[in-house]
Amino acid sequence: xxxxxxxxxxxxxxxxxxxxxxxxxxxxxxxxxxxxxxxxxxxxxxxxxxxxxxxxxxxxxxxxxxxxxxxxxxxxxxxxxxxxxxxxxxxxxxxxxxxxxxxxxxxxxxxxxxxxxxxxxxxxxxxxxxxxxxxxxxxxxxxxxxxxxxxxxxxxxxxxxxxxxxxxxxxxxxxxxxxxxxxxxxxxxxxxxxxxxxxxxxxxxxxxxxxxxxxxxxxxxxxxxxxxxxxxxxxxxxxxxxxxxxxxxxxxxxxxxxxxxxxxxxxxxxxxxxxxxxxxxxxxxxxxxxxxxxxxxxxxxxxxxxxxxxxxxxxxxxxxxxxxxxxxxxxxxxxxxxxxxxxxxxxxxxx
Amino acid sequence: xxxxxxxxxxxxxxxxxxxxxxxxxxxxxxxxxxxxxxxxxxxxxxxxxxxxxxxxxxxxxxxxxxxxxxxxxxxxxxxxxxxx
Numbered sequence: 001x002x003x004x005x006x007x008x009x010x011x012x013x014x015x016x017x018x019x020x021x022x023x024x025x026x027x028x029x030x031x032x033x034x035x036x037x038x039x040x041x042x043x044x045x046x047x048x049x050x051x052x053x054x055x056x057x058x059x060x061x062x063x064x065x066x067x068x069x070x071x072x073x074x075x076x077x078x079x080x081x082x083x084x085x086x087x088x089x090x091x092x093x094x095x096x097x098x099x100x101x102x103x104x105x106x107x108x109x110x111x112x113x114x115x116x117x118x119x120x121x122x123x124x125x126x127x128x129x130x131x132x133x134x135x136x137x138x139x140x141x142x143x144x145x146x147x148x149x150x151x152x153x154x155x156x157x158x159x160x161x162x163x164x165x166x167x168x169x170x171x172x173x174x175x176x177x178x179x180x181x182x183x184x185x186x187x188x189x190x191x192x193x194x195x196x197x198x199x200x201x202x203x204x205x206x207x208x209x210x211x212x213x214x215x216x217x218x219x220x221x222x223x224x225x226x227x228x229x230x231x232x233x234x235x236x237x238x239x240x241x242x243x244x245x246x247x248x249x250x251x252x253x254x255x256x257x258x259x260x261x262x263x264x265x266x267x268x269x270x271x272x273x274x275x276x277x278x279x280x281x282x283x284x285x286x287x288x289x290x291x292x293x294x295x296x297x298x299x300x301x302x303x304x305x306x307x308x309x310x311x312x313x314x315x316x317x318x319x320x321x322x323x324x325x326x327x328x329x330x331x332x333x334x335x336x337x338x339x340x341x342x343x344x345x346x347x348x349x350x351x
Numbered sequence: 352x353x354x355x356x357x358x359x360x361x362x363x364x365x366x367x368x369x370x371x372x373x374x375x376x377x378x379x380x381x382x383x384x385x386x387x388x389x390x391x392x393x394x395x396x397x398x399x400x401x402x403x404x405x406x407x408x409x410x411x412x413x414x415x416x417x418x419x420x421x422x423x424x425x426x427x428x429x430x431x432x433x434x435x
């Protein structure tokens with residue numbers, strides 16, 4: 001067993017949610033992975049949930065396939081390890097389990113109480129959050145991790161063995177949101193193996209065309225997956241996400257209770273769409289049209305970035321007179337996106 | 352306003368807003384994300400404070416972290432606005 005090992009990671013292209021940041025950290029710029037990402041990550045969806053930390057209402061917004069990407073992406077193999085298995089294999093020593101997994105080339109991902117990591121004193125609350133672990137140093141007694149919690153932005157950083165152990169031990173099955181929706185009463189960790197040496201997936205123009213249509217028409221993309229899940233019917237899809245996020249943001253401005261995560265994932269969605277259009281032009285699937293790419297970047301991507309920045313400005317300054325400006329950014333982005341994506345869709349359907 | 356004066360005043364803005372940094376020892380030419388862990392929200396905080404200090408306005412697109420590598424880039428942007 002080595003004293004130190006760090007598995008390869010890259011700073012992720014999209015960072016909105018921990019599952020996306022983890023997947024993109026592991027697979028980085030892999031050309032095969034790009035084909036899967038550009039075939040998926042098209043449909044936006046949102047729905048209201050109860051925030052796990054605060055209990056407040058939250059508009060949960062994500063790009064499909066959402067957190068399922070860690071199970072569905074063909075360029076990783078994910079093993080779900082229950083706490084019972086981990087205890088059995090390593091005599092209850094989670095640090096031993098993590099180190100052995102990394103030695104074998106496996107990344108570790110799971111829910112830890114990060115209050116135990118960011119704070120030395122005992123707290124009367126937990127902060128259950130997914131931690132991505134990709135390396136260790138036995139001499140320094142640290143793990144290399146990817147997370148949002150420690151640097152107020154997504155960062156690859158380090159935490160101590162002791163912090164990880166304490167953060168793992170106090171999590172109960174009800175805190176483990178990675179397991180509890182599907183496996184009641186069970187908690188554990190994901191072990192993720194990189195699986196990108198062989199191409200398994202081609203860029204899927206049929207899927208892109210269908211999902212772009214569903215995005216523009218605000219149709220229920222989840223309907224295709226009823227074989228696996230059919231419990232929820234309160235999801236908003238596609239372009240309607242603009243209106244729902246706008247309404248939610250205006251409520252935030254009025255109450256002073258800000259959450260930029262929905263707009264941030266919308267921005268990541270635009271970054272991916274911009275890169276998808278460029279990629280399809282570079283590979284001859286769309287006619288080369290640099291003016292269209294620039295227009296998408298300047299009018300769609302930049303307007304959503306401006307809206308996100310403005311919301312942060314409002315949260316700092318408390319000045320609510322910028323509401324109209326915010327509305328303008330959203331309206332302009334939506335109008336231009338509809339125009340460009342309809343052109344893209346027409347071209348793909350005419351192939 | 353001379354650039355040196357802008358720099359001195361901006362270091363005060365850093366000192367007032369990023370209290371975790373020792374503003375006097377900050378290298379304004381260094382990459383502020385890699386060296387000082389500056390994030391999007393902190394940058395917007397600095398730029399909004401700079402608007403008041405220098406009586407300038409930043410377009411919302413100019414508030415993006417990706418537009419700057421270092422505090423010096425921010426100082427240059429303020430300089431161009433103050434002296435345009």
